[in-house]
Amino acid sequence: MTNPQLYPWIILFAPLVAAGVILFVLSRNNTAAGAVGILTAALTCFLSWKVFLDPSLTVTAQIPWLEVPGVFSVPIGIILDNLSRVMLVVVTTIATLVFIYSAGYMRGDEGIPRYYASLCLFLFSMLGIVLADNFVMMFIFWELVGVSSYLLIGHYFRKDSAADAAKQAFTVNRVGDFGFMLGILMLWLATGSVMFSGIEQNLSAMTLHPGYLTAACLLVFCGTLGKSAQMPLHVWLPNSMEGPTPVSSLLHAATMVAAGVYMLARIFPVLLAAPEVVREVIMWVGAVTCFAAGLMATQQDDIKRILAYSTISQLGYMVVGIAVAPAGDIAMFHLFTHAFFKCMLFLCAGSVIIALHHEQDIWKMGGLLGRMPLTALCVVIGTLALAGTPGFSGYYSKDLIVAYAHGANNTVFWITAGAALLTSFYMFRLFFVVFLGRPRGEHAEHAKQSPAVMTIPLLLLAIPSVAAGYPAIAKHFFDLPHPEMPHIVHYALLAALGCGFFLAAVLYARGPAKDPVRIPLFANRLYIDNFYDWLVAKVQGGLAVLGSWFDRWIIDGLVVTGAARTVWATGYVLRLLQLGNLQAYAFFFGAGVLALLYYLIFR
């Protein structure tokens, strides 16, 4: 067997090679492209588990990439601590299952090789973020993930809405990444190193300047705002649902959006060393996102958008977890459990969508419980896990975060508890409307259970959705403390779960034909999208007009034409000297010689 030291490098670069092969060699062969993609993902999964099960493996080799001797060095390197090992396993396992599922979902699509190549590119980029041992490398792969996301959201590029969504995703992410880059530069400037280990060792250089450290940390947090769709940069995630559902499940539920949280966990020592205000800000941003997204989810009619807002809400939980807990493992634990059940929920949604011939409106579904039993089962498991039902994985991770929140700030505790109520409500709403009652449309009548290639990943994901939270299992992955959970937390969350279920049942269990509750504020997503539209149109439009005026009048008019006119005028004046009269020339000549001689002789 090859040298275990090479495994991480193979894990990292195999998907890139696969993407190249699919793109350049197999671009006309759908089955081969799919096969290469699936096999590559399986290879990375296999190697990731091997790496995970070998805690003594460390990689010291680095590829020197950007080197200015003595000034800075940015290598391509691998870090293999517990955090990255766990993330490796999560990313590659879920990726493999999604790759397999895609084979069924994307059957008949016209761009299958392009799809698999983009997925492989994404896998490469995501693994780069996970394995990066320095900030610059992480940033590069961060951007690459954004590119892959753009390619995948815009997979159905002939649809205007998909193309626009892809552009929006990339642009909004860029806004966050701008702050992220500034934060990285500030940390680099202060500590002289981009390596995570180097930054942590040189923290003392910055703790003397708390304002600087605060600014740097908050700027780095901007990256999380963009990538993990926190408020106010959350607007791209619901629109990213324009992409194929497997993409939504892999990127925009389980892995890519979690990269923001992963990054915060990676620099957790820096956040701890920073003044309290940094973690306060992070906590409030996460809490507000959590709650507001939950509100918006209660009134959505598109099955994927409900899940998208749910993802935003759960990411809010993770961000709160980073802020209130003493270690990054608590938030990562929720990321871990969330990845499994959210991915499964999205894949179930995909299963329903395909069975109903690409219908996504829940008010055209219904009565699918009998027609798609396996999917329904998985949705039930996922809903219970997401809502935090005791016995399922989500319970353990979410409750831990809320417990710490209670310890940190009472208001935030009630906010997160309220969000838990909303979570329970909208998830059960989804289940009741989609699966119970009577079919509300033609397609729903004739729905059938999806083929095995799609159902088996669902069932496989159902297992960790239930079990991944159990302490006996979780302790292999994380180092979790067991704090004394105050009873109020316990009761509040159980009450939230129960009330949400009850409310949803009252309103939706009988299978109404349309939504009995109509709250325009939530249905219109708190009008935040409209605000951004106005902002871009008015502010940016205004700046564009100003810029155009400046360009036309000052640069074109004054500088360019001005220079030309000045030259022309000078020429005109000088032309007056051309008299054509010989004696005039002689006169000027004589006068000039006279002046010159006078000057030379007598001065």
Next chain:
Amino acid sequence: MNALTLGHYLLVSGLLFSIGLAGVLLRRNLLIIFMGLELMLNAANLSLVAFARHGVTTLGLPDYNAQVLVFFIITVAAAEVAVGLAIIVALYRLRQTTHVEDLDKMKF
């Protein structure tokens, strides 16, 4: 005023030069202007010969370098007159005039 000095000759040379300059500036006929030019050249020659006589060498002879220069100037002036007059003839054939004010084609 009893003895001749270099200054006398230089002054005469200067006056001759001025007269030539007056011819160039004030007369309208091309040929007269040309003659003025010749006068100016000769004034220079006079200066040079005066300096040659003034700068006596160790051998007790005038400084012949200046006289050689005068020789060259006379030669070149002769060539210049030839070419200049040829041009004037060609111009006359074209324009039927030697009046300088009628030649204003180079006016902007």
Next chain:
Amino acid sequence: MLTILFWVLSAVMLASAMLVVAFRNPVNSAMSLVLSFIALAALFVTLDAFFIGIIQVLVYAGAVMVLFLFIIMLLDLKAEARRKLNLAALGGGLAVLGGFVALIVQVVKSLPAAKEEFPALTRTGYSDVADVGTTLFSGYNLPFQVIGVLLLVATVGVVILSRRTLR
């Protein structure tokens, strides 16, 4: 003796130079110019520059002025008709002229060498041709050759310029 000669010859030369500028008829101007050249040649002789004096007469008065007269006759130039006086040009010209004269007088006055008498010569006589020749061919050989080429070029130029059609 020399002084008197100098004054007389200078007066003749300057007077005929002024007549050159003053006469309306170009033939008269040309004749005055010849007189001026001859007086100048005499002045050269008073300065013990015998060879140059002869050359002045032969080349200038003999060849150049003959050429001038040829051209005047060829073009059949009449006396110049009176044209309107351009006062501005006249004023400008006189100003420049006045400036020049003033300048020259000032220079000559301030030149210390100008106050010196001519040193005596060890040898007088008419045979400075050999000396001039030696200086010319030993020190200025190259310019001499170049002048030869120049004359050739001038000749060719004149021939070309004199063609009827000047193509």
